[in-house]
Amino acid sequence: MxxxxxxxxxxxWRGEGPQGRFETFRVPRxxxxxxxxxxxxxxxxxxxxxxxxxxxxxxxxxxxAMMVNGQPRWTCRTHVSRxxxxxxxxxxxxxxxxxxxxLAVDMDPFFEKWIKAGGAHRPSRSRTEPIMxxxxxxxxxxxxxxxxECINCAVCYAACDTxxxxxxxxxxAALQRAWTLYNDVKIDDRQAALDRATAAGGCQNxxxxxxxxxxxxxxxxxxxxxxxxxRAAAASYFKRRSE
Amino acid sequence: MIRxxxxxxxxxxxxxxxxxxxxxxxxxxxxxxxxSLAITRPKDLDTxxxxxxxxxxxxxxxxxxxxxxIHFFGGLRLLALEFLPWSGCQKNLAxxxxxxxxxxxxxxxxxxx
Numbered sequence: 001m002x003x004x005x006x007x008x009x010x011x012x013w014r015g016e017g018p019q020g021r022f023e024t025f026r027v028p029r030x031x032x033x034x035x036x037x038x039x040x041x042x043x044x045x046x047x048x049x050x051x052x053x054x055x056x057x058x059x060x061x062x063x064x065a066m067m068v069n070g071q072p073r074w075t076c077r078t079h080v081s082r083x084x085x086x087x088x089x090x091x092x093x094x095x096x097x098x099x100x101x102x103l104a105v106d107m108d109p110f111f112e113k114w115i116k117a118g119g120a121h122r123p124s125r126s127r128t129e130p131i132m133x134x135x136x137x138x139x140x141x142x143x144x145x146x147x148x149e150c151i152n153c154a155v156c157y158a159a160c161d162t163x164x165x166x167x168x169x170x171x172x173a174a175l176q177r178a179w180t181l182y183n184d185v186k187i188d189d190r191q192a193a194l195d196r197a198t199a200a201g202g203c204q205n206x207x208x209x210x211x212x213x214x215x216x217x218x219x220x221x222x223x224x225x226x227x228x229x230x231r232a233a234a235a236s237y238f239k240r241r242s243e
Numbered sequence: 244m245i246r247x248x249x250x251x252x253x254x255x256x257x258x259x260x261x262x263x264x265x266x267x268x269x270x271x272x273x274x275x276x277x278x279s280l281a282i283t284r285p286k287d288l289d290t291x292x293x294x295x296x297x298x299x300x301x302x303x304x305x306x307x308x309x310x311x312x313i314h315f316f317g318g319l320r321l322l323a324l325e326f327l328p329w330s331g332c333q334k335n336l337a338x339x340x341x342x343x344x345x346x347x348x349x350x351x352x353x354x355x356x
Contacts, residue, residue, distance in 0.1 A: 070247030095248070159248050208324055210253025223253075227325045234326075 005029075006087060008080065010038055012050065013092040016101045022090065035068050035075035035083065039091060039103065052103035059217065062151030065158065066103050067092040072158040074217040095158040096171075110154045110171070117174035118181060118196040124188040132186055140183040147180045147225055149218050156212035156222050168201035172212035172222035175203050179225035182232060194232055203229040260317030263310040270307060316341070 006029040011022040025042045036054055043050040054064035059077040066075050068083050069090050080089065097105040125132060134141055156172035157163055163171045170178075178197035181187050197203050203226045212222040249255075280288035294300065319341070323334060 072248065161249070161254075207257060208253070208321060209249075209257045210251065211248060214251045214253060215248070223324075224328075228328065230325050231328065 008038065008084065009088050010042065011088070011090040012039070012042060012103070013099075014050075014102055015099070017099060020099065020102075022092075029080070029087065033080045035066070035073065035078045035080060035089070035091065036064050038080060038089065039066075039075065050103070051101040060151060062153030065094055065153040065155045065217075067095060067158065072155040072215050074153055074155060077217060094154055096160065096163045097154065097158070105154075107154060110157055110173070111152075113170045113201075114152070114174045114177060116196070117170045117178045117202075118193050119174060119177045121181070122188045122192075124186055134185055138185065140185055143228070144180045144183040147176045147220055147222075150176060150220060151218060153217065155215050155217055159211035159215040161209055161211065162205055162207050166201070166205055169205045170197075170201050170203075172206075172226065175206070175229060176220065176222040176225040178203075179228050182229070191236070194229070194236060197229050198233045203233065206230075256317065256320060259313055260321065263314040263317065266307075266310045267314055270310075316345075 008027045008029045010025045010027050012025060013020055014023045015021060025046055027038050027041050030037070036057065039050070039052050040054075043052065052064075052066070054076060055061040057064075057076045059074055062074070064075045065072060067073075067090075068075065068078060069085055069088075071083075072094060073083065075091075083089070091103065093099045093103050093105045097107065097109060100106050136142075136145075150173060152173065154173065156176075160169075160172055162169050175197055178193055181193045182190050182197070184190075187193060206223075206226045208223060208227070210223045213220070213224070216222065245255075249258075277288065277291055280291065295304075320338070323329070323337065327334070329337070
């Protein structure tokens with residue numbers, strides 16, 4: 001029997017809001033098949049009412065993240081063969097975010113925290129002034145470059161136990177963005193960026209469990225970014241005391 | 244049962260640090276109470292010290308030293324993680340060096356006692 005004739009037993013979370021349960025579907029297994037392919041097959045062939053979210057299917061838009069066998073994954077770039085437990089797959093909505101329906105979560109709290117952490121760009125020059133030259137080798141720029149490939153998929157947010165335990169915690173993605181802005185020489189007030197990242201719910205809440213870095217699909221390192229904010233906050237504290 | 248999103252070394256190191264810290268926090272009041280017996284009730288202290296010679300208590304002492312070692316190195320790990328902007332490779336090398344030094348010094352210590 002070839003692999004393509006095998007069947008996957010897929011448990012998918014169904015329900016609206018906090019209420020729900022896992023429902024099992026049988027899906028034909030293919031040699032090359034992503035978790036998003038499986039969800040789409042169920043929606044197209046078995047139950048059209050299944051709700052989920054995706055857009056680009058190539059790992060750029062960050063909208064298809066779900067919990068797969070208990071771990072947060074970008075489903076469009078996650079092959080079933082890499083994550084299936086035998087022929088079993090459990091697919092649920094992202095952790096730490098309110099469920100709208102089935103596999104679609106409300107991303108508002110995630111993006112609100114991004115803004116609360118100062119994620120918006122506040123430039124030091126207007127568009128009428130000449131562009132500030134920035135050397136790619138400048139240490140701050142090198143540090144800022146490490147995180148600019150974040151696609152806002154919220155995988156790190158779903159992996160973080162500190163977010164689960166403290167709803168006010170800004171979370172790894174927002175804090176990594178704050179660290180990028182703090183290191184960006186084009187930002188108007190970098191101390192203000194640091195102050196926002198160290199306010200209540202900020203970087204000092206992080207317990208350095210490292211799940212954010214472990215699960216980031218773009219192999220970014222929010223753990224080190226948050227550690228950078230903690231170092232900068234400590235340096236800023238002693239600097240202010242000595243002034 | 245560890246939940247799937249926690250099955251990685253960094254989370255396990257975090258858990259070991261917390262659990263060892265909790266164990267030590269529970270031990271310390273008992274430790275200070277026994278020390279205080281030297282002043283308040285010396286006879287009770289002697290009774291306890293003879294009880295502490297029992298093999299099971301010796302084994303528990305080993306567990307205590309183990310907890311202390313885990314918590315000590317866990318703390319050093321956290322300080323290095325958060326306050327040293329080193330690369331992962333540099334941190335692995337530093338950890339390996341500390342572990343090697345601990346192994347060698349521990350062997351000499353065991354030979355000495």
